[in-house]
Amino acid sequence: MSELTLIIGNKNYSSWSLRPWLAMKQLGVEFQEICIPLYTPDAPAKISQYSPAGKVPILLHDQQTIWDSLAICEYLAETFPTLHWWPEDKSARATARAVSCEMHSGFQHLRQNMSMNCRAKYPGQGLTPEVQKDIDRITKIWQDARQNFGVGDNFLFGQFTIADAFFAPVVLRFITYDVQLDHISQDYAQTILALPALQEWIEAAKQETEVIPQYEKSSKKVGT
Template sequence: MTSLTLVIGNKNYSSWSLRPWLAMKQMGLEFTEIRIPLYQVGSSAQVRRYSPSGKVPVLLHDEITVWDSLAILEYLIEQFPALPWLPLAAKPRAIARSICAEMHSSFANLRQHMPMNIRAYVPGGEVPASVQADITRITTIWHECREAFGMGGNFLFGAFTIVDAMYAPVVTRFITYGVQLDSVCSTYAEAILALPAMQNWIAAAKHETETIESYTNPPN
């Protein structure tokens, strides 16, 4: 029996931690969770006990260490190939991988101006054009996937996949900052929020007491 441990940051703020955590929960994997509050005295030293990069999340699997959310997910796909991490058919599988990578490498303006902060609710602020461009691209992805591959379920490729885990933190951002969504996107967002694992993460986030100033007062 192998042992999995996932090292994460604050559930209120750490969008990258949420991604593999949610995927692992949805796939029914048992794992130990180590939560390290970020940007506190001693946080960096604690994280570096586990992470060569000094960042979370980190997956510990027996004697193997894997860091970075997307690397963790790809590693889990290899280790547990019978689980439905990705669509089976070649075309949707390729698209799924591509939009996971796009989430990983893009949307810097959204991240900067709308950091994940589950406890907050600050709608109505001015949305810079660069952020709106990110929002438009994300909602376009959601529309295209739901239209082309969403039959048979409420997620981007019908059944839950790692793509939904990658975009789940964006759902919380859209709620926090009051981003208006059309019916297709709002229905998808509701499906993400209805996941029991997602509800558990959100509940835990709301019980945390740490505050990270840069996430609480992002730049305009």
């Protein structure tokens, strides 16, 4: 099989890039990566060399170009069908796909007010009432998945799946903004954070020197 190449953005900021990267790393799929720093003058031209959509992540394989993080993961699931991308049980698999799609298209208030920033600590910032509603929905997803399908391991559906990769950037956001969690959600967040692949991503993010101002906030806590 020919080599896979994943085009990603800054590891410190690019939550979309993290999702397929983590899924591939966790499931043992070998690939090359190309990192294009975002919001630089030449970033649009560099990204457009690989995809007309002009966004990362992008997967290159054979003559295929696949953009969009969910499309990439689904393509990989078809390309490597013996790996555990989705739960084996039909009901669990349907739920895993549904919550992954919900994460993929929803939670705009969380995205806008608590952007991913692996290097930073902003306790208490960004917690608007709308963001709290997003957090409540996310933790309910985690609780229901763990209680209904999380048998055999500490991930949402027992073993690691694409759904866990899709919620990994949320775990990093919750750490950055010091979001208080119930014990089920906290245990799940710690499970994701402990993944060696995610720790590898975080360490690489800390080594990056690029700064994207719109994703940086004052470290001063709101109200102090």
